[in-house]
Amino acid sequence: MKKIILYGIGFFFMLNCRAQVINDNRDFFYDFNFISHLAKNKLFSEAEKEKENLFARPGIPSLYKDSVNFFMGIEYYNDKRLPQAKKLFLSVSDDVFFYYKARYLAGLIDTENNQPDSAIINYSSIGESSSNDLNELKDFQLSGLYLLKKDYRRFDSLSLLYSFANPVINEEFQNLKNYAIIDRKIKRKSAFFAGALSTLIPGLGKVYAGNNGQALSSFLACGFIGAVAAENYLRFGIKHTQTILFTGIFAVFYIGNIWGSALSVQVVKIEKQLENKHNILVGLKVPISKFFN
Amino acid sequence: MVLKCLLVSFLIKGQGYSLAKADSLFKTTNYEQAATAYERVYFFSLDKQEKMVSLFGRANCFKILNRHYEAYNSLVRISSLELDDSLKCAANYQLALALYLSNYFNDAEKFCAKNYSIPINSKEYKNSILLHAFAYNELNSYKNARLKFTEYVLLTEIKTEHKDSIIDFIKSYYTEKNLPQLKSLRKARRLSKVLPGVGLFYAGKPGKALTNIGFQLLAVGYTGANVYFCNYVTAAVAGVFMIRSFYTGGVNQLNDIVPKFNNDRSRKFNDTFKNVYTQQLIKYEALK
Numbered sequence: 001m002k003k004i005i006l007y008g009i010g011f012f013f014m015l016n017c018r019a020q021v022i023n024d025n026r027d028f029f030y031d032f033n034f035i036s037h038l039a040k041n042k043l044f045s046e047a048e049k050e051k052e053n054l055f056a057r058p059g060i061p062s063l064y065k066d067s068v069n070f071f072m073g074i075e076y077y078n079d080k081r082l083p084q085a086k087k088l089f090l091s092v093s094d095d096v097f098f099y100y101k102a103r104y105l106a107g108l109i110d111t112e113n114n115q116p117d118s119a120i121i122n123y124s125s126i127g128e129s130s131s132n133d134l135n136e137l138k139d140f141q142l143s144g145l146y147l148l149k150k151d152y153r154r155f156d157s158l159s160l161l162y163s164f165a166n167p168v169i170n171e172e173f174q175n176l177k178n179y180a181i182i183d184r185k186i187k188r189k190s191a192f193f194a195g196a197l198s199t200l201i202p203g204l205g206k207v208y209a210g211n212n213g214q215a216l217s218s219f220l221a222c223g224f225i226g227a228v229a230a231e232n233y234l235r236f237g238i239k240h241t242q243t244i245l246f247t248g249i250f251a252v253f254y255i256g257n258i259w260g261s262a263l264s265v266q267v268v269k270i271e272k273q274l275e276n277k278h279n280i281l282v283g284l285k286v287p288i289s290k291f292f293n
Numbered sequence: 294m295v296l297k298c299l300l301v302s303f304l305i306k307g308q309g310y311s312l313a314k315a316d317s318l319f320k321t322t323n324y325e326q327a328a329t330a331y332e333r334v335y336f337f338s339l340d341k342q343e344k345m346v347s348l349f350g351r352a353n354c355f356k357i358l359n360r361h362y363e364a365y366n367s368l369v370r371i372s373s374l375e376l377d378d379s380l381k382c383a384a385n386y387q388l389a390l391a392l393y394l395s396n397y398f399n400d401a402e403k404f405c406a407k408n409y410s411i412p413i414n415s416k417e418y419k420n421s422i423l424l425h426a427f428a429y430n431e432l433n434s435y436k437n438a439r440l441k442f443t444e445y446v447l448l449t450e451i452k453t454e455h456k457d458s459i460i461d462f463i464k465s466y467y468t469e470k471n472l473p474q475l476k477s478l479r480k481a482r483r484l485s486k487v488l489p490g491v492g493l494f495y496a497g498k499p500g501k502a503l504t505n506i507g508f509q510l511l512a513v514g515y516t517g518a519n520v521y522f523c524n525y526v527t528a529a530v531a532g533v534f535m536i537r538s539f540y541t542g543g544v545n546q547l548n549d550i551v552p553k554f555n556n557d558r559s560r561k562f563n564d565t566f567k568n569v570y571t572q573q574l575i576k577y578e579a580l581k
C-alpha cells in the first residue's frame with residue numbers, strides 16, 4: 001500500500017514537472033507571439049522591453065531567442081530601420097532554418113548601405129549548405145558585390161568559374177554580366193575639353209557633357225548679361241561704375257559656366273554609374289526575395 | 294494536494310495577461326508597464342469586452358504620459374460596431390480628446406460630431422459638446438463655437454442666473470465686432486498684383502509695404518533712366534529683372550505673412566475666450 005502511495009506521489013510529481021515544462025514552453029511561445037504583435041504594430045520600444053524580459057528568464061530555449069530576433073529584425077527592416085535590423089539578423093544562430101534568410105538580409109542591408117566589404121565578410125562566413133541552390137546564391141551574391149566594388153578582375157574570374165544551375169540565379173547572373181559591360185563603358189569625358197568648349201561659346205561644354213537644357217539656360221544668361229555689359233562699355237567707357245558692375249557680373253557668370261561645364265562632365269558620369277549600380281542592387285535583391293519569400 | 298498544485302500552477306500562468314495585473318500597474322503609477330500589460334490583454338484575451346476595456350486602459354496610460362497621439366492609436370482600434378451607445382459615445386469623446394490634445398482639431402471636430410447621432414445624454418456626451426466647441430474655437434469657426442458653448446451651458450446643472458451670466462458672456466464675446474478680423478490670402482495677393490505693396494498694407498505690415506514699394510519704384514526709376522539714356526539692353530535685361538523680382542517678391546511674401554498674422558490674431562482671441570469661459574465654468578461649478 002505504502003509503495004502504491006509512493007508511486008502515486010512520484011507519478012503526480014512527474015506530471016507536475018511535465019506540466020511545468022509545457023507551461024514554460026507555452027509562456028515562451030505566448031511571449032514570442034506578443035513581441036511579434038508589438039513589432040508588427042511598430043511598437044518597437046515596448047517590443048524591446050518585452051524582449052529584454054523574455055531573454056532574462058531562465059531556461060529560455062535558443063529557438064525562441066532566434067525567433068524573436070529574426071521577426072523583430074524583419075519588422076525593423078520593413079520599417080527601414082536598417083542598423084537595428086542588421087544587428088538582430090546577425091544575432092540569429094545557425095541552429096534555425098531561417099538562419100540563411102537572416103544572413104542574406106543582413107548582407108543586403110550592407111550592400112544597400114554602400115558597405116560591400118562588410119557584406120562580403122558576412123556572406124563568406126556562411127558555411128557550405130547541403131542545398132546547391134543556397135551555395136549558388138552565396139556565389140552569386142559575392143560576384144555581384146565584387147562588381148559593385150568595381151573589382152572587375154575578380155568578377156571576371158568568378159563569372160568564368162560559375163555556371164549556375166538555378167534558373168533564377170542564372171538569369172540574374174546574365175544581367176550582372178551585362179551591367180559589368182555597361183559599367184566598363186562609362187568613361188569620363190574630358191573636363192578640360194568641356195571647359196575649353198564653354199570658353200569658346202558659353203554652354204557648349206554642357207552640350208558635350210550631355211546637359212542640353214542647362215546649356216541653353218547658361219548660354220542665354222551669359223548672352224544677356226554680356227549684352228548689358230557691352231552696351232554699358234560702348235556708351236560710358238570702361239571706367240563707368242555701371243560698366244564695372246555689369247562686367248563683373250558677366251565675368252562671374254562666364255567663369256562660373258566654364259567651371260560648371262567641367263563639373264557637369266563628372267556629374268553625368270556619376271549619374272550613369274548610380275543608375276547602373278541601382279540595377280546591380282536590384283539584380284542582387286531579386287534572387288533573395290524569390291528564394292525566401 | 295498534487296492536483297491542487299497543478300491547478301494553481303496553471304492558473305498562475307494563465308494570469309500572465311490579466312486585466313487586474315494591468316490595473317494594478319496603473320494604480321501604482323507604472324504607466325509605461327501598464328500600457329504594455331493592457332496591450333497584452335488586448336492581444337491574448339478572447340473576450341471582446343475585456344479587449345475594449347484594455348484599449349481604454351492603454352489610452353488612459355498614454356493620456357497621463359502626455360502621449361496623446363499614441364492614446365488615439367489605441368482607441369482607434371476599438372470596433373464601434375461592438376459597442377453600445379454609451380460606450381460608443383465615450384469612445385468618440387476619448388478619440389476626439391486625444392486628437393484635440395495632439396492639435397489635430399479638424400479630426401477632433403469630426404469625432405465630436407459623430408456623437409450627435411447617438412441617442413444618449415451621458416457625461417461623455419456633454420463633454421463632447423464642450424470639446425466640440427473648443428475644436429470649433431481653434432478652427433476659427435466662431436459661429437459654430439458660440440452655438441456649442443451655449444448648448445453646453447444649457448446642459449449643465451447650475452443655477453439659471455449663472456447659466457444666463459455665462460451665456461451673456463458668450464454672446465458678448467462672439468459679437469461680430471469683437472471677432473478677430475482675419476485677412477484673406479487670396480485678397481491680399483490680388484491687391485498686391487494690381488497695386489504693388491497694397492497687399493502688405495492690407496496684411497498689416499505697413500513697414501514691409503513701404504520698403505517693397507520703395508524698391509519697386511527704384512527698379513522702375515532705374516529702368517526709366519536707362520531708357521532715357523538710350524541704354525535699351527540694360528533697361529530690358531537688368532531693369533526688367535529687378536522690377537520682376539521685387540514685384541513677385543512682394544506678392545509671394547504674403548504667403549508667409551498672412552497666415553502668421555491670422556494665427557497671431559486668432560490665437561489671442563481664442564485663448565482669452567478659453568481662459569475666461571473655463572474660469573466661469575469652474576466658478577459656477579459647472580464642470581462637476
